[in-house]
Amino acid sequence: MQIEVNNRMIEARPGEMLLTALRRAHVNVPTLCNLEHLTPTGACRLCVVEVEGQRNLVPSCAFPVQEGMKVRTHSPRAVGARKTIVELLLANHPDDCLYCVRNNNCTLQSLAAELGVRERRFRAERSNTYHADTSSASIVRDPSKCILCGKCVRVCEEVQGVAAIDFIHRGSRTHVGTAFDQGLNVSSCINCGQCIMVCPTSALREQSAIKEVLDALRNPDRFVVVQHAPAVSVTLAEEFGLRPGADVDGCLTAALRRLGFRRVFDTSFSADLTIMEEASELVRRLRTGGRLPMLTSCSPGWIKYVEEFHPDFVPNLSTCKSPQQMLGALIKSFFAQREGLDPAKIYSVAIMPCTAKKFEAGRPELGRDGRPDVDAVLTTRELARIFRLRGIDPTRVVPESADHPFGERTTAGKLFGATGGVMEAALRTAHHLLTGRELEELKVKPVRGLEGVKEARVRINGVELGVAVASGLANAGRLLGEVRAGRADLQFIEVMTCPGGCIAGGGQPLGADRDAVRARMRALYQIDRDEPVRVSHRNEAVRRLYDEFLDEPLSEASHRLLHTHYHAREVIR
Amino acid sequence: MSPESVGCACATETLQADAVLDRFPEARREHLIPILQAVQDEFGYLSQANMLAIGRRLNLPVSKVYGVATFYNQFRFQPRGRVHCQVCRGTACHVKGSATVLEAIRQALKIDPGQTSRDGQFSLEVVACIGACGLAPVVTMNGEFHASVTPDSVRKLVQQYAKDTQNGNGK
Numbered sequence: 088m089q090i091e092v093n094n095r096m097i098e099a100r101p102g103e104m105l106l107t108a109l110r111r112a113h114v115n116v117p118t119l120c121n122l123e124h125l126t127p128t129g130a131c132r133l134c135v136v137e138v139e140g141q142r143n144l145v146p147s148c149a150f151p152v153q154e155g156m157k158v159r160t161h162s163p164r165a166v167g168a169r170k171t172i173v174e175l176l177l178a179n180h181p182d183d184c185l186y187c188v189r190n191n192n193c194t195l196q197s198l199a200a201e202l203g204v205r206e207r208r209f210r211a212e213r214s215n216t217y218h219a220d221t222s223s224a225s226i227v228r229d230p231s232k233c234i235l236c237g238k239c240v241r242v243c244e245e246v247q248g249v250a251a252i253d254f255i256h257r258g259s260r261t262h263v264g265t266a267f268d269q270g271l272n273v274s275s276c277i278n279c280g281q282c283i284m285v286c287p288t289s290a291l292r293e294q295s296a297i298k299e300v301l302d303a304l305r306n307p308d309r310f311v312v313v314q315h316a317p318a319v320s321v322t323l324a325e326e327f328g329l330r331p332g333a334d335v336d337g338c339l340t341a342a343l344r345r346l347g348f349r350r351v352f353d354t355s356f357s358a359d360l361t362i363m364e365e366a367s368e369l370v371r372r373l374r375t376g377g378r379l380p381m382l383t384s385c386s387p388g389w390i391k392y393v394e395e396f397h398p399d400f401v402p403n404l405s406t407c408k409s410p411q412q413m414l415g416a417l418i419k420s421f422f423a424q425r426e427g428l429d430p431a432k433i434y435s436v437a438i439m440p441c442t443a444k445k446f447e448a449g450r451p452e453l454g455r456d457g458r459p460d461v462d463a464v465l466t467t468r469e470l471a472r473i474f475r476l477r478g479i480d481p482t483r484v485v486p487e488s489a490d491h492p493f494g495e496r497t498t499a500g501k502l503f504g505a506t507g508g509v510m511e512a513a514l515r516t517a518h519h520l521l522t523g524r525e526l527e528e529l530k531v532k533p534v535r536g537l538e539g540v541k542e543a544r545v546r547i548n549g550v551e552l553g554v555a556v557a558s559g560l561a562n563a564g565r566l567l568g569e570v571r572a573g574r575a576d577l578q579f580i581e582v583m584t585c586p587g588g589c590i591a592g593g594g595q596p597l598g599a600d601r602d603a604v605r606a607r608m609r610a611l612y613q614i615d616r617d618e619p620v621r622v623s624h625r626n627e628a629v630r631r632l633y634d635e636f637l638d639e640p641l642s643e644a645s646h647r648l649l650h651t652h653y654h655a656r657e658v659i660r
Numbered sequence: 661m662s663p664e665s666v667g668c669a670c671a672t673e674t675l676q677a678d679a680v681l682d683r684f685p686e687a688r689r690e691h692l693i694p695i696l697q698a699v700q701d702e703f704g705y706l707s708q709a710n711m712l713a714i715g716r717r718l719n720l721p722v723s724k725v726y727g728v729a730t731f732y733n734q735f736r737f738q739p740r741g742r743v744h745c746q747v748c749r750g751t752a753c754h755v756k757g758s759a760t761v762l763e764a765i766r767q768a769l770k771i772d773p774g775q776t777s778r779d780g781q782f783s784l785e786v787v788a789c790i791g792a793c794g795l796a797p798v799v800t801m802n803g804e805f806h807a808s809v810t811p812d813s814v815r816k817l818v819q820q821y822a823k824d825t826q827n828g829n830g831k
Contacts, residue, residue: 250721256730266722267708275721659712660722 091157105147106134109160116160117169117198119176119287120236121148123601125245131236133169133198136160144168170202176234178209180288187232187289192597194287195234217262222270224449225278225294225442225593228252230262233290239263239282246586248561249392251276251660263290266659275395275660277560279388279584280442280466280593293442293594296463297473303434303463304347310428312350313343314414314493315438317358318504318589319467321610322440325596325603326471327482332606334614337486342479343438344487350422352493354437357414358500358512360632361385362623364649365407365509366516367640369579373552378402380555380570380577383509385409387447388584388593390653392560397567398655406650410503411437411444412453414493415460416648421636422492430458437464440504440592443584452651466594495628498615505608506558506588507534507541510581514545514554515622521547529621535612537587537605540566542577553577559586676702677710681717689718696729705736733786738776741783743821745769746800750789757810758797762786764811765799768818781825782818 089096090105092114099108104127109116119131127149135144139157144165147158159165177199184190217230237254240263244250251274255264265274283291303309320336329335343351369381384390384405393400408416415437419430437444441464447453448461465473474481488494499515502508511531518526533543534554539562542555553576557563563582570577585592590607591599599607615621623629637644680698684691692714699710706729715722729735747762766772769782776783792798795807799814801821809817 244721250723253721253723253727254731255727257732266711266726268726274723659708660715 088152088154090152090155093158093160099152101152103152105136105145105150105152105158108152109147114160116147117201118148119194119198119234120238122238122241122285125241128237128241132172135168136165137162166202170204173198173202174204174208177204177207179211180234181231188292189289193289220270221294222272223276223278223294224272224446226271226276226280226283227292227294228263228271229290229292230264232288233263234288235261235263236287237263238285238287239291242281242285246559246561247277247279247281247584248396248564249275249277252282269659273659275658277388277391277395277584278443278446279560281585283442283593284591284595284597293466293469294445295469296445296465297469299463300436300465301473303436308432309434310349310432311347311434311436312352312418313348313436313438314352314354314357314411315339315343316354316411316440316504316589317501317611318440318592318595318607319438319470321504321607322467322590322595323471324482325599326468327480329482330606331599331603332610333482334610335482337488338481338484340489341484341487342474342481345479345484346473346477348436350490352414352418353489353496354410354414355496355500355503356489356493356626356628357410357417358503359497359623359626359629360413360649361407361410362499362509362512362516363629363640364645365405366513366520368405368407369513369517370520371641373578380580381405383581385503385509386582386584387441387443389560389563389582391443391446391656392563392584394653394656395658395660396564399571400567401653401655404653406652408453408649408651409447411439411464412447412460412651413649415448415453416455417493417632419455419458419460420648421632425492434462435460437461438467438470439464440467440589440595442466442593444594452653467596468594471596492628492632495626497620497623497626498618499621499623500626501611501614504589505611506537506583507556507581508588508611510534510554510556510579512623513579516624518545518547519622519624525622534581537601537608539586552579554579554581556581558583558588560584677713681713687718689720692718692720692725692728693732696725696735700735704740705738736774736783736785738774738783739780741776741781742825743781744783744785744802746785746787746790747773748790748792748796748798749786750793752793753789753797756796760811761797761799761809761814764814765818768815781822
């Protein structure tokens with residue numbers, strides 16, 4: 088059907104909201120509270136437009152399209168209303184943009200600019216002063232920057248099924264907080280950082296490790312090494328103005344060397360290693376009647392979610408550490424021995440698309456001798472900040488390759504960055520383990536794509552294996568519910584905390600829509616299509632590591648360094 | 661701090677909250693507010709342990725339970741003091757100066773509305789109107805009305821109640 092917008096006809100679909108139709112027609116109506124694919128709340132009122140026959144302005148996000156409707160999106164009345172709303176929001180927003188982590192990357196700030204706010208027309212006295220909650224290892228919450236749009240509350244509840252935060256109190260005292268206004272660290276927060284991704288201001292941001300890393304790099308007594316995750320090389324370039332989907336793998340390695348890291352390792356190497364261990368574990372569980380379905384264990388938000396919400400599934404979790412922690416353990420053991428370094432002098436940094444990795448690095452069960460295996464975790468965003476600080480544009484350096492002995496990867500390891508990637512990589516290697524042959528078609532199409540839950544049936548040696556892939560923990564929670572209710576046709580489930588996987592992780596560049604995430608995903612699959620070595624068991628560096636140090640997958644040494652156990656966790660929930 | 665170390669009876673209270681919750685068989689999330697009211701009626705306030713128990717029973721995240729409870733003025737999160745003081749801030753009392761009365765009480769008790777003094781002696785609550793406009797401004801102490809109070813008179817009143825409860829004849 089057609090509707091008239093600003094004297095032009097545009098296409099609309101019956102039943103959809105006006106804002107959706109406007110967006111499709113590239114009519115730019117701003118919003119602060121709208122979230123794609125979630126029910127509209129109409130909270131911010133910025134998307135108000137004039138509809139002929141309606142006495143009041145209507146919020147286009149919550150107003151269904153009607154045959155023959157006439158809409159004016161930028162009438163003086165609509166624009167004036169929007170400007171007033173922004174001015175009122177600014178009335179009790181701190182005026183410290185220059186010092187704010189979201190300066191130049193803030194929806195409120197750009198709206199004020201677009202609407203031409205040039206003076207402070209209203210000044211409200213805050214009835215409350217808020218202190219930032221810095222208790223979490225991953226996320227800082229600063230209610231003084233909050234404009235109460237509610238996106239974080241909805242993402243936490245509706246997308247992740249966690250509901251660690253909600254609106255507390257009423258009226259001018261309203262703020263977003265945890266149960267009993269306690270710190271995030273004792274709440275049910277799983278550290279995924281999806282709240283940061285939707286926050287229009289800096290009310291939510293990552294717990295920064297920039298200072299610690301720069302200090303370590305300056306310290307001549309520290310041997311500072313770095314690893315970067317599979318999903319970082321396909322998103323970092325966006326921070327430097329490139330289109331989503333550009334891969335800067337080699338440039339990233341070169342740029343990290345320029346920062347002064349003594350060794351630059353690739354977490355995709357240890358992703359291959361994870362596949363060797365995890366596929367072997369799956370085969371062992373299948374053969375020995377172990378607990379099934381086996382659940383992947385590389386996404387730390389998911390781990391904490393299982394510990395808190397589904398402790399009965401802890402035994403289903405693979406005992407494999409995540410690639411970050413596997414590499415961390417190897418750096419301070421194998422690598423330290425090989426280079427004759429005191430592990431205590433090594434400062435191990437990880438560049439991750441993820442805020443939960445910061446929490447994971449500090450988990451006591453993942454360090455040894457009272458020392459963490461990974462000393463600091465930087466998100467993609469923080470790394471971009473360091474590059475800018477040091478005047479390095481990682482898109483304009485000559486690519487280099489990562490360092491031995493953890494620099495070689497296959498495309499299977501790289502696939503870890505997208506939802507379904509671990510599954511695909513694991514199936515390739517599990518097939519080889521079980522049959523001694525490669526999968527005929529390495530591409531496992533049903534587990535690719537951005538759907539929240541994907542399932543496939545794979546025949547290996549005449550046996551049919553049921554696998555499922557979930558991203559977004561509300562999806563994963565529903566899947567676990569089915570298994571608990573008796574569903575028995577699934578043997579292996581991959582779960583990524585963030586919808587879409589690490590390419591849409593809570594540490595990634597802000598402002599990515601579904602199309603951007605899709606482009607990032609395409610970049611990973613392009614790598615898988617173009618490169619020759621596509622299965623983890625053909626990673627020569629991984630083979631050498633087994634020959635020289637670990638012996639074989641699930642060996643005693645592997646268990647000591649690469650595996651762990653998780654437990655039920657008590658939090659306020 | 662463990663519940664025992666502050667002399668809190670959280671653990672036993674949870675058991676009792678379960679008894680209150682049993683009065684709502686097949687309770688769902690739309691019963692949250694009546695349940696919060698029933699639990700507060702029973703214990704005089706909503707303890708964290710009880711809110712957790714309510715959340716579990718209704719299968720609601722406790723952040724939601726807390727969010728709803730804090731939305732309404734009627735819910736308290738600290739036990740009442742031995743003397744519970746209500747200050748009326750309705751229209752008539754406001755016109756007759758209840759704002760300064762409230763301020764005087766806050767200073768005398770060193771607590772804000774909704775709070776209880778550390779020694780458990782006094783708790784303070786602001787109410788919208790207690791239907792005694794003819795007596796404005798009015799405060800109640802343990803349900804006893806005091807009419808036409810002034811900042812000076814409420815200071816004396818507070819001292820009087822403090823003395824009475826110390827002597828063991830708190831009303």
